Amino acid sequence: MSKIDLTDSLEKIPVKIFSSPQEGSVFVANEIASLIRAKEAAGKPCVIGLATGSTPKTMYAELVRMHREEGLSFKNVITFNLDQYYPMHKDALQSYHYFMRKNLFEQTDINPDNYHLPDGMVPKDQIKEHCLAYEKQIEAAGGLDLQILGIGVNGHIGFNEPGSGIYTKTRLINLDNSTRLANAYEFGNMSQVPRMAITMGISTILKSKSIILMAWGQNKAPVIQKAIEEDDTEDVPASLLQNHDDCLFVVDESAAGELTRFKSPWLTGECTWTDTVMKHAVVNLSLKLQKPILSLTNNDYNDNGLSDLLVEKGDAYAINLQVFYLLRDSITGWPGGKPTEQRSSHPERHDPFPKNVLLFSPHPDDDIISMGGTFMRLQDQGHHVHVAYQTSGNIAVTDEFVTRFIDFAVGFENMFDIDDTKSKNILDEAIEFLQHKKTSEKDTDTIRAIKGLIRRCEARATCKYVGLVEDHVHFMNLPFYETGTIEKNPLSRADIQQTIDLLNTLQPHQVYCAGDFADPHGTHKVCFDVILAALKEIKASNAEWIKDCWVWLYKGAWQEWDIAEIEMAVPLSPDQVIRKRNGIFIHQSQKDTVPFQGSDDREFWQRAEERNSNTAKIYARLGLTQYAAMEAFVRWKF
Numbered sequence: 001m002s003k004i005d006l007t008d009s010l011e012k013i014p015v016k017i018f019s020s021p022q023e024g025s026v027f028v029a030n031e032i033a034s035l036i037r038a039k040e041a042a043g044k045p046c047v048i049g050l051a052t053g054s055t056p057k058t059m060y061a062e063l064v065r066m067h068r069e070e071g072l073s074f075k076n077v078i079t080f081n082l083d084q085y086y087p088m089h090k091d092a093l094q095s096y097h098y099f100m101r102k103n104l105f106e107q108t109d110i111n112p113d114n115y116h117l118p119d120g121m122v123p124k125d126q127i128k129e130h131c132l133a134y135e136k137q138i139e140a141a142g143g144l145d146l147q148i149l150g151i152g153v154n155g156h157i158g159f160n161e162p163g164s165g166i167y168t169k170t171r172l173i174n175l176d177n178s179t180r181l182a183n184a185y186e187f188g189n190m191s192q193v194p195r196m197a198i199t200m201g202i203s204t205i206l207k208s209k210s211i212i213l214m215a216w217g218q219n220k221a222p223v224i225q226k227a228i229e230e231d232d233t234e235d236v237p238a239s240l241l242q243n244h245d246d247c248l249f250v251v252d253e254s255a256a257g258e259l260t261r262f263k264s265p266w267l268t269g270e271c272t273w274t275d276t277v278m279k280h281a282v283v284n285l286s287l288k289l290q291k292p293i294l295s296l297t298n299n300d301y302n303d304n305g306l307s308d309l310l311v312e313k314g315d316a317y318a319i320n321l322q323v324f325y326l327l328r329d330s331i332t333g334w335p336g337g338k339p340t341e342q343r344s345s346h347p348e349r350h351d352p353f354p355k356n357v358l359l360f361s362p363h364p365d366d367d368i369i370s371m372g373g374t375f376m377r378l379q380d381q382g383h384h385v386h387v388a389y390q391t392s393g394n395i396a397v398t399d400e401f402v403t404r405f406i407d408f409a410v411g412f413e414n415m416f417d418i419d420d421t422k423s424k425n426i427l428d429e430a431i432e433f434l435q436h437k438k439t440s441e442k443d444t445d446t447i448r449a450i451k452g453l454i455r456r457c458e459a460r461a462t463c464k465y466v467g468l469v470e471d472h473v474h475f476m477n478l479p480f481y482e483t484g485t486i487e488k489n490p491l492s493r494a495d496i497q498q499t500i501d502l503l504n505t506l507q508p509h510q511v512y513c514a515g516d517f518a519d520p521h522g523t524h525k526v527c528f529d530v531i532l533a534a535l536k537e538i539k540a541s542n543a544e545w546i547k548d549c550w551v552w553l554y555k556g557a558w559q560e561w562d563i564a565e566i567e568m569a570v571p572l573s574p575d576q577v578i579r580k581r582n583g584i585f586i587h588q589s590q591k592d593t594v595p596f597q598g599s600d601d602r603e604f605w606q607r608a609e610e611r612n613s614n615t616a617k618i619y620a621r622l623g624l625t626q627y628a629a630m631e632a633f634v635r636w637k638f
């Protein structure tokens, strides 16, 4: 593996940062391919330790592409996977055996005798023996040449949960609750996630001649920072990789975001003091010292590694004022621009008024959850607001919920003696399917259609509540989503074309979309990529309207922007908070429990309220006016 210089003294493991998970994945696939070819040329087998999960999927796809298009052969490759749930049959949809067969093994020429995974069905009293044999098999193959790793948000590698020591070997372990929650998306609900797993130990991993750990997305950023920059500790098992001398972390920009060289570049060497860097530094300083920005002193700057900024800008008060104004000017109750006031510091243009506004919502409730207050303000302030629901969101409706609607339909027919054979057949077939549905079984087209209809009705009701007219509501049902499983199709021409057509028809002055780069394989990211591809094509076609179109990003239900990143903060009054809450409540199918909830068990309205009130509180702590809540946006200059 090519060695990389450590950028500065704070980083204890070399890290290579890519602008996207795709580019990082191609890099790792190339490293693996070079190793396979080098070993083949030397007449030796290539022994690789493999990981599963969402992180390595694109890398496996690239290896498969290299096999098909560039003749990369796996005949000489022997693999050992890190782990397997326990108990878990190797053919179960969630088994890592199934994952590997589908994503790599069955798509290449690897000899089936050459791939190994821990057996998730080995009887309990034989587990120790099985684990020992696994270690012996690795040794007999000549030891691992390269180990590929992902990382859990709690710092686990393989399933070595916090507390796993440096001498641990392959063994049965209990999964952390946080891991079970994080992986719940692969299962129908949390109770179906196994409680145990067999995993290679830390010592097994450290024995590998080289190691590459991959991580994508903002939610991995805090643990990546800990593993790379802080002291090694069993509490963050990935930090134990600091003890290996040929280990490389391959991450995307979002996962690298908490490293000191990005988060506080002034602490790691020379730094160019742009407005953005200065805003970050001063906001961090104010929050750290719990002092409003306008109260920060020269000493505060000097004592916290910001003397360089003082030298450049003169004195604390000048810096304080500059950052205070930047924050103040981001606040507006007029997200579509204030028609009566022409102010260059306002986040939006006052002209034209009213604006054509197109709000893209990945799922049928992201609009109201993530920017409900702004949505209502835009409508109330007289803009021509349209909403485009990008996907049907049908997999997030429970079987119990759809059954209630089917019962209603049957009752309705009976009550009014409706004798329609087609409708009866559809309902009978739906009832029959639901009665015998197996855990994690894919829904029939009919059930998916009914679930989609339920969500459509909820979205339509929300739009009515906000005041939109019927023809301003667009249901796109983008094809990439319609697989009936958590696993989606790749983005296609049809998705992009549909988006281009809608944009060209509406010619919006403002586009709002979910800017979630955190989950590289999630629906929000694909929805964003579709819009981006569509906008780029329209721009290339020189359409006149696009020259006057601004794109604003909001964050989905899971995260919020860093305070210093926010370019438009829209305050909500206490009454608007309640109005927004009631708007979210309309999505009854998403209340209480939903399938694939992820690692946060709060309801969506709670997440939204806590997040919006938190943003308002942070603005107040920085010394700005205290609002009840705030929604936040960042402008995307494509």
Ligand code: F6R
Pocket (backbone or CB within 6 Å): 050, 051, 052, 053, 054, 055, 056, 082, 083, 149, 150, 151, 152, 156, 157, 158, 159
């Ligand atoms: C998978 C494994 C785990 C994952 C980690 C990250 O074989 O051992 O350590 O690498 O949980 O999972 P994802 O990639 O889904 O975020």
